[in-house]
Amino acid sequence: MRPSILKSLKPDIIVEMLEIAFLFENWDKLLNTSDILYSYAQCIYEERQFFKAKRLPVPHVNMARPLVYYYGFSHLMRGIACQKQGQYNRAREYIDKYAELGWMEDLGEEGMQIVEEFRFLARANGYALDILSGKTERLAEYVVFLKNNPEELLPGLDTILQAALRHGLSVDDLLDTFAEQAAEFGEYEDAGNVSHYYSYCHHLALYHKQAGRQDKALKYAMQALILAHQSGNDRNFKKCMALFESLREGADEEQIRQYEERLRGCLLEVHQQLV
Structure with a gap:
């Protein structure tokens, strides 16, 4: 140029x-x-x-x-x-x-x-x-860094979940360590943190699915679906739909109701845009 x-x-x-x-x-x-x-x-x-x-x-x-x-x-x-x-x-x-x-x-x-x-x-x-x-030997050092810099905790935990999925790691103890702080992630309102929170929920659902914890996987799959819908990211919404459908057999009636209600809301929005 x-x-x-x-x-x-x-x-x-x-x-x-x-x-x-x-x-x-x-x-x-x-x-x-x-x-x-x-x-x-x-x-x-x-x-x-x-x-x-x-x-x-x-x-x-x-x-x-x-x-x-x-x-x-x-x-x-x-x-x-x-x-x-x-x-x-x-x-x-x-x-x-x-x-x-x-x-x-x-x-x-x-x-x-x-x-x-x-x-x-x-x-x-x-x-x-x-x-x-794959340099998982640095995980302990990274955890110390996250403890000292809590503003990096949300993207940091998301990174750790991605690494756990990629390299077959168990990070249950680590998630328990930060459970109290992680419970506050849903309070973030700025677009950047909401995007990180979507990614965190999506990867956490995949992590629990891989570990055979269907209830937790469904919980976070639904949360990721809601966040993808709120942000207007169609690609992420489709990914969440596919994830929920892969877990649907283990979902209870309330979870299925919430899921189908969310889908009807999306269809209504599309219809209104076309009118």
Whole structure:
């Protein structure tokens, strides 16, 4: 993309596009849009360095955050997209890039704070990547990290459940350890945490199904279905329907009633949209 086009972009709108792509699990779009944000940040940084070298006034660019944020966020989203697609080596490369952004010049106090925030995220996501890729010996260290950083607990437990499903681990004791905190996950209202909570419920249902605990599997399958419906994510809703149907034989009348009521509500919404 030509520099003139890149400089005309609005980075905060690109950030919003990335957040939407993440919520709807559109990993290809997440990766492609992250590439655009990175190219924008690189273009602006190189222009600033050029004007400084020529001892000319640096052109003002309308950005809500310091430039380092867009660098870091582009790498963060690239890493997430690669991780979700199972490309762990590429994901690690991007984690390494936003783990240390202190090389940028003229960061200022706010910029340095952003550098520290991305350094923390790199540590958290590095643990997650290790656990998912089979380095389960790091699980105990990751648990200590989650205890010390409760804001990472929801995505952290979701990661642990995914690793348990992938590598055949039993994490019952660990789930019991965090049961009190996990009971509060349903109180989150922001879109990012609701998305994490859906994923957590879905993987928890699969984990209990794998362990032969039908009642618990049904409970969390229904919760995931409700969250997918509330978020308007049709793909996730279909996944939850398939999961519930695979468990339907063990469901009681009340669970089936709630499930069918939810489906009727969805059909009504579709009908109203068509009228």
